[in-house]
Amino acid sequence: MQKKLWIISLSALLVLCFAFTAYAQTTTIRYFMWDPEFKDLEQGLIDEFEAENPDIEVEFTALEPSNYWPKISAMASAGELPDVFNMSSGYIDQWAGDGLLMNIQDEVDKLPQDDYFTKVFSTLRYPDKESSDMYGIPYAWVTTVLYYNKDMFDEAGIDYPSDDWSWEDFRKAAQALTIDENDDGVAEQYGFWWYGRYAHVEPWIYANGGRILNEDKTRIAVDAKAKEALNFLADLSNEYNVSPPKRDIVGIRQQDMFPLQQTAMWVDGSWNVAHVRQMGEGAFDWGIAKVPQGPSAEAGEYEAYGWPDSLVISKESKHKEAAWKLVKYLIGKNRPLESYMAGKVPINKSLANSDEWLEKDKQPAEMNIILELGEMMGRTSFTPGWGEWRGYADTGGAGMNGVLDSITNGEMTVEEAVETFTKYGNEVLERYYPEE
Amino acid sequence: MRYKKITPWLFLIPTLLGLIFFRLGPMIAAGMASFTRWNVFSPPEWIGLGNYIELFNSDIFLLILKNTVIFTLVFVPGVMVVALFLALLVNNKLRGMTFFRGLFYLPVITSVVSIGVIWSWILSPRFGLIYQLVNKFFSVARLPSLLGDGRYALFTLIFVYIWKMAGYQMILFLAGLQNIPYMYYEAATIDGASIWQKFRYITLPLLSPTTFFVLIISIIMSLKTFELTFIMTQGGPNYASSTLIFSIYVNAFKHFRMGYASAMSYILFIIVAVFTYLNFKYKDRWVNYSE
Numbered sequence: 001m002q003k004k005l006w007i008i009s010l011s012a013l014l015v016l017c018f019a020f021t022a023y024a025q026t027t028t029i030r031y032f033m034w035d036p037e038f039k040d041l042e043q044g045l046i047d048e049f050e051a052e053n054p055d056i057e058v059e060f061t062a063l064e065p066s067n068y069w070p071k072i073s074a075m076a077s078a079g080e081l082p083d084v085f086n087m088s089s090g091y092i093d094q095w096a097g098d099g100l101l102m103n104i105q106d107e108v109d110k111l112p113q114d115d116y117f118t119k120v121f122s123t124l125r126y127p128d129k130e131s132s133d134m135y136g137i138p139y140a141w142v143t144t145v146l147y148y149n150k151d152m153f154d155e156a157g158i159d160y161p162s163d164d165w166s167w168e169d170f171r172k173a174a175q176a177l178t179i180d181e182n183d184d185g186v187a188e189q190y191g192f193w194w195y196g197r198y199a200h201v202e203p204w205i206y207a208n209g210g211r212i213l214n215e216d217k218t219r220i221a222v223d224a225k226a227k228e229a230l231n232f233l234a235d236l237s238n239e240y241n242v243s244p245p246k247r248d249i250v251g252i253r254q255q256d257m258f259p260l261q262q263t264a265m266w267v268d269g270s271w272n273v274a275h276v277r278q279m280g281e282g283a284f285d286w287g288i289a290k291v292p293q294g295p296s297a298e299a300g301e302y303e304a305y306g307w308p309d310s311l312v313i314s315k316e317s318k319h320k321e322a323a324w325k326l327v328k329y330l331i332g333k334n335r336p337l338e339s340y341m342a343g344k345v346p347i348n349k350s351l352a353n354s355d356e357w358l359e360k361d362k363q364p365a366e367m368n369i370i371l372e373l374g375e376m377m378g379r380t381s382f383t384p385g386w387g388e389w390r391g392y393a394d395t396g397g398a399g400m401n402g403v404l405d406s407i408t409n410g411e412m413t414v415e416e417a418v419e420t421f422t423k424y425g426n427e428v429l430e431r432y433y434p435e436e
Numbered sequence: 437m438r439y440k441k442i443t444p445w446l447f448l449i450p451t452l453l454g455l456i457f458f459r460l461g462p463m464i465a466a467g468m469a470s471f472t473r474w475n476v477f478s479p480p481e482w483i484g485l486g487n488y489i490e491l492f493n494s495d496i497f498l499l500i501l502k503n504t505v506i507f508t509l510v511f512v513p514g515v516m517v518v519a520l521f522l523a524l525l526v527n528n529k530l531r532g533m534t535f536f537r538g539l540f541y542l543p544v545i546t547s548v549v550s551i552g553v554i555w556s557w558i559l560s561p562r563f564g565l566i567y568q569l570v571n572k573f574f575s576v577a578r579l580p581s582l583l584g585d586g587r588y589a590l591f592t593l594i595f596v597y598i599w600k601m602a603g604y605q606m607i608l609f610l611a612g613l614q615n616i617p618y619m620y621y622e623a624a625t626i627d628g629a630s631i632w633q634k635f636r637y638i639t640l641p642l643l644s645p646t647t648f649f650v651l652i653i654s655i656i657m658s659l660k661t662f663e664l665t666f667i668m669t670q671g672g673p674n675y676a677s678s679t680l681i682f683s684i685y686v687n688a689f690k691h692f693r694m695g696y697a698s699a700m701s702y703i704l705f706i707i708v709a710v711f712t713y714l715n716f717k718y719k720d721r722w723v724n725y726s727e
Binding site: 069072074076077094095098100184185186244246247249250251252262385393396397398402403405406411427 | 475476477478479494496556557558559560561562563564578581583584585586666669670671672673674675676677678686689690691692693
């Protein structure tokens, strides 16, 4: 009996010893991701990474964005941030500013720059978007494009949007595409659809070379070119009635207007390619184009509006080297293309330029336009507190978004709206930048 | 088996611990947080009364406070009148009455999410049932957008919330009604009292304990409203339908302004406390606990 006990305890000790040495050799890093939909694909990628790096083990968690942010924030306050995690362009300034993120500029500099869409890196610089160091690196990016219904264009007998379209051309097309058969003032088919959403408005402002923030991005400061863009949009709603008032678009998701053929044109994020494909499945022919350049933009200097989805490394991470290895792998060309929703672009150029990403057999035929826009990325308007002053997602009825909606409803002029959201926006920004 | 003084407390430990850690603890923590600026991911920074000062200098907060008060002032009488009316209807001993009782109660147990979504569809100016019907018979091109227009959004929410919750208060009133002895009505009939007089002088006074209870839970219900706002209007347009709870949620979990949101919670706490105090103070004037 005693002998048996000895054997058991000895072998248990042996196993423990082995386990311990094995444990001591591997580095465990934690990785949090905000897209559970792609959890399996991501896990596959991580498995490959672990196979290539037997000394690194990755603990992977995927959470819905609504759970992701509270969880990550709580972990940050407890000093237990994962080594690697997702970061959005709207939050990075706050996180970098609070000293939670690792400065990865030196590592990024070692990457072969030509392999990546480096133009979208600027969002991740802090504090200055042009010259400061990077605190995160994108794995994907998106931009905003003009969606148009080819069937409706054919019906109206007008040419599809071209690169040299002026705003005037756009407006005329929108008028021709607006159909109000019973003449009751409510069109059955609208030429265009916009409201205060950031992905609806900012593309026009930037395409006109406009700015809604001051140079340092510490205060709201709407310049003349931006006002020109807002006036152009306001006239589409109120003067020409080619876009519905926001208050009428209730009980339908804004992104369903175009696929349900309620409107002939629509400007929104490129990731909606996936949505339009799925919802408009075979019902009509459609394409994408650049948002027309505004009359006040510098000729030949097109400013596209887009932003990345990124990976960051915690400043407190004990395994920064291993973490960077993982990040490098996750942004590399091994990432499966299926993990990008159609219209989201891999940061790696060889992946983005592949036939699998361009999907020539599917609509829209012009996916290459998105890639072209990637080389023309301009400024963005992200600041600390952006979601609050801009009015974003669940709070779309608030902030600048809500105020701009009032323009579409004919309740406010552009001047009044600008004054209102400048005041509220600056109240938010003053909390982060007490002195200008 | 002998009981010591400590014995009951031993049995109470699980409950007490729960109460202390999951109720009292967070309440105190929120009270402390309300004096700080705290974005959750960085350590809180003490700013004294800063949050409260900011709140009362904010046009948006004052609008939200006003919305909350309007919500309560319209919802509470509204839901009580509707519920009492329904309760009187289903208090008849007719065949199939249980069916109607169930029917009126159905919205209460239906998920708020589906109710919110379906009412949004019904009220959609472009696709909604109501608009299609009205347009068909009267051909009015542009009806007011009940959810999308800042002038109506809050009242539309109140209406849908009454529609959803009235069944609950109805059941309470029904229980109260059935406790009123039938002999009073018989006596009144013999004396030649009209239906209105019976309602006014028998039903209402004898129902008052139930009414008092319903009043309190309706007030609390109205101050707690969140899901419908979240699903139907998201507080818009331009904060027109934002109420305190919704705003607390947005500030805490969307803008990560925990301190500011905690300050709002404490203001809500004070409002609830004041309402409850007034209720108990003045209840003797109109509530009859007869027997």
